[in-house]
Amino acid sequence: MAAETSLPAWIPCKRALLHAGEFSLFFFRFLRESVKLPFEGREFLFQCYKVGNKSLPLTAVTSFIMGLVLTLQTRPSLASFGAVSLLPGMVSVSVIKEIGPVITAVICAGKISSRMGAELGSMKVTEQIDAMEVSAINPFRYLVVTRVLATTCMLPLLVVFADCVALFSSFLAYNIHGDISLTRFFSLALSKLDWIDIFPSIIKSILFGMAIGIIGCYKGFRVEGGTASVGSAANSAVVTASLAIFFIDLITVQITDIL
Amino acid sequence: METTSPVVEIHALRKTFNEVEILKGIDLCIDKAENLVVLGKSGSGKSTLIKCMIGLSEPDEGSICIFGQNIAEVNYEELNQLRIKIGFLFQSGALYDSMTVYENLAFPLRHHKKHLGREKINQLIQEVLENVGLPDAGGKMPAELSGGMSKRIGLARTLMLKPSIMLYDEPTTGLDTMTAKEISQLILDMQRKYRISSLIITHDITCAKMTADRIVMLNEGTIVAEGTYNELAKSDDEWVRSFFN
Numbered sequence: 343m344a345a346e347t348s349l350p351a352w353i354p355c356k357r358a359l360l361h362a363g364e365f366s367l368f369f370f371r372f373l374r375e376s377v378k379l380p381f382e383g384r385e386f387l388f389q390c391y392k393v394g395n396k397s398l399p400l401t402a403v404t405s406f407i408m409g410l411v412l413t414l415q416t417r418p419s420l421a422s423f424g425a426v427s428l429l430p431g432m433v434s435v436s437v438i439k440e441i442g443p444v445i446t447a448v449i450c451a452g453k454i455s456s457r458m459g460a461e462l463g464s465m466k467v468t469e470q471i472d473a474m475e476v477s478a479i480n481p482f483r484y485l486v487v488t489r490v491l492a493t494t495c496m497l498p499l500l501v502v503f504a505d506c507v508a509l510f511s512s513f514l515a516y517n518i519h520g521d522i523s524l525t526r527f528f529s530l531a532l533s534k535l536d537w538i539d540i541f542p543s544i545i546k547s548i549l550f551g552m553a554i555g556i557i558g559c560y561k562g563f564r565v566e567g568g569t570a571s572v573g574s575a576a577n578s579a580v581v582t583a584s585l586a587i588f589f590i591d592l593i594t595v596q597i598t599d600i601l
Numbered sequence: 602m603e604t605t606s607p608v609v610e611i612h613a614l615r616k617t618f619n620e621v622e623i624l625k626g627i628d629l630c631i632d633k634a635e636n637l638v639v640l641g642k643s644g645s646g647k648s649t650l651i652k653c654m655i656g657l658s659e660p661d662e663g664s665i666c667i668f669g670q671n672i673a674e675v676n677y678e679e680l681n682q683l684r685i686k687i688g689f690l691f692q693s694g695a696l697y698d699s700m701t702v703y704e705n706l707a708f709p710l711r712h713h714k715k716h717l718g719r720e721k722i723n724q725l726i727q728e729v730l731e732n733v734g735l736p737d738a739g740g741k742m743p744a745e746l747s748g749g750m751s752k753r754i755g756l757a758r759t760l761m762l763k764p765s766i767m768l769y770d771e772p773t774t775g776l777d778t779m780t781a782k783e784i785s786q787l788i789l790d791m792q793r794k795y796r797i798s799s800l801i802i803t804h805d806i807t808c809a810k811m812t813a814d815r816i817v818m819l820n821e822g823t824i825v826a827e828g829t830y831n832e833l834a835k836s837d838d839e840w841v842r843s844f845f846n
Binding site for chain 2: 480
């Protein structure tokens with residue numbers, strides 16, 4: 343530890359640059375391999391099932407609570423201005439434009455990115471990836487491409503699902519103090535939205551999905567040593583993916599504003 | 602043993618890790634249907650040698666020719682074509698732990714023999730499982746297998762593609778004496794049944810005695826002796842002799 347702190351300042355910078363370089367090469371390899379044949383369709387579908395179907399309960403619970411809390415906390419403020427009728431619109435804009443994609447992505451970063459980091463990391467230390475390589479099966483295409491494409495495809499669907507659940511729970515929360523039909527609630531909620539609001543949200547979800555997949559796989563693939571490094575890889579995958587989600591969010595908001 | 606041209610020829614192979622020279626100019630060859638044992642202490646460079654041969658590690662200098670093709674000069678696709686002809690048994694077995702034994706065995710076939718139907722795949726898997734003495738293991742998960750069983754299934758998986766060369770990385774390490782003998786006998790049976798050329802990396806002298814047609818002794822990255830088991834056991838070199846006593 344003492345040796346670590348006494349290192350010259352340029353050494354951590356050099357390490358960070360090396361990591362950035364390694365990650366870029368990994369990402370470009372993913373882009374290159376993802377257009378090559380044969381495509382591992384069976385494994386891709388299995389990963390879609392694991393990423394999508396198995397994340398549904400967690401996504402449903404978090405988005406239900408999110409919609410409920412948002413409605414219950416906002417209602418008194420709006421009521422003091424006599425603007426409770428704006429509540430469905432406000433919730434839908436908040437959920438669909440920002441909270442839905444970000445919260446779903448952060449939940450998935452915790453669940454999916456860590457699983458991928460740990461799974462691939464343990465495959466690496468137990469030589470299963472080498473076994474695939476020596477069997478003349480491209481492990482990058484089989485393990486990485488399928489997983490990253492699965493998260494890229496499934497996250498937007500999970501976000502749409504989370505948005506629907508959050509709006510439904512908002513409807514339930516609205517009806518604790520008021521009385522509104524489901525049709526009327528959704529009509530008010532969606533009237534405040536335009537395609538231009540939904541489109542960036544979908545693009546953002548795709549980028550979040552790609553980041554979650556690629557970071558989880560990258561962390562797992564570069565595990566070296568024993569089982570302790572598998573835990574570190576899983577942990578690092580969650581932290582890095584969560585940070586990446588917020589950076590991507592920041593950048594897409596800026597781009598959307600410019601457009 | 603036949604007197605044909607060698608299936609594997611290694612010339613002046615050098616490999617360095619972190620400025621430590623692991624392999625210092627290795628020369629060796631393996632003939633058709635020959636069992637060559639590389640014997641040496643831990644850290645003598647045996648595993649590095651076998652990993653260079655399969656393309657998991659890139660040599661710094663020298664050449665490795667397998668069926669006349671230098672693996673340092675082939676591209677990834679050509680290397681994979683060569684790998685289909687080479688079986689590699691890992692020390693741990695390296696079974697895919699998310700798949701059953703059946704799926705582990707079907708995995709290489711589904712990738713390289715896509716024309717085979719489900720019936721044919723089932724038949725091939727059953728045949729190989731019977732050859733390794735585990736006809737009822739198909740439905741088990743790798744976590745349910747003992748060390749010896751994992752090695753047998755690992756061997757079965759490599760045999761699915763009917764390789765011409767087998768590379769064994771410490772096949773008997775971590776096994777009890779009886780199971781180690783069974784695995785050594787299995788290696789011998791596979792050589793006789795499929796006429797496979799094998800390179801067996803080990804420090805287990807019993808395994809070497811049972812399986813070797815010829816033994817190469819490696820010490821600190823250099824070949825120090827070569828011959829049959831009996832020749833080396835009577836060697837003038839004290840270090841070599843001490844290994845056999």
